[in-house]
Amino acid sequence: MGLSAKKQMKWWGISALVLVFVFWVLGGALLPYIAAAAIAYFLDPVADRLERMGFSRIWATVVITTITALLALLVILIVLPLLIDQVVGLVRAAPGLVAQLQAYLGDRFPSFFIEGSMLRNSLLSLQNLLKDQGLVVANGVLSSSLRVFDFLILLVVTPVVSFYLLLDWDRLVAKIDSWLPREHLATIRGLARDIDRVLAGFVRGQITVSVILGSFYAISLALIGLEFGVVIGLIAGLISFIPFVGSIIGGGLSIGVAIFQFWDDPVWIGVVAAVFAIGQFFEGNILSPKLVGGSVGLHPVWLMFSLSAFGSLLGFMGLLVAVPVSASIGVIGRFLMDQYMEGQIYKGPDEAEPEEPVEPE
16 A cells, blocks of 8 residues: 555544544534435435426425425324324323233232242332333433424424525535545445445335334224324334334234233234234335345344444434444445455465566567
């Protein structure tokens, strides 16, 4: 590696460290802008398609922003109050559900509930904890998530910034492209295309899968009449962003609630289980292969680690940047591994190209 390349690596490394430090220091102040950039990135293909249909960029941006704002208003006015009501109801009902579980197990397995047994003490402790702390935790989460000032800033700044970013997205990309070092332009562009392919294939596709699954679970469980079915279904769909986790957690919660609610009519317990079995079948065989694809290269374990690591470091903003950063690291890591596999360090001196013999004078 020549001196010039070493200097470039040094400055790229310093720039990356400065960027991480800025993210860590500013924290929540960057949240509206990161969210706006993510929205503009996801909606840019829609704007490009509208442009191909004859819309100007400004009108394409106006149309997309208007439709998105109406959908967001619909969610805030209709879905959010129902969701909050069911979350509070679920927290309030949790101690009663634990008590019913204890009574059921006590009738069928009385030896487990003798005075001082570990299982009896554990269930009593869980019931008291839910009773004493459940509403406190729920109220704390809601109040910390919806603090008036931060919520207003997020509500006002994010749409405005996303509008301007979406309007100027192509020009921003072209400007950044003009800053790239000319010597490595083709390589950097190739890596950027691979990163965009991973993000487009995984994030956009997985968000669509999560919305479809969440709607299916919520509507199905509501039609069955399962208590708290809407919130459980939406939660299952939301965390389906992490493969298999949503169906496991949502299915476990739903079947647990169904056991208490439909104990006298076990057919409905089977119906609830069938809802998640059908959802898992469609996700694995139809939705994910069609919308996400199998070649994005973002492994579920790597995704879960990235969400945990960036979430603990940067909070909610860390969750926003976890997927694009992990996708970028994955693409760059695969590129470096390919370079290593093609290099002499991996192949050894025997694989090196033989030197041409020198003709005697």
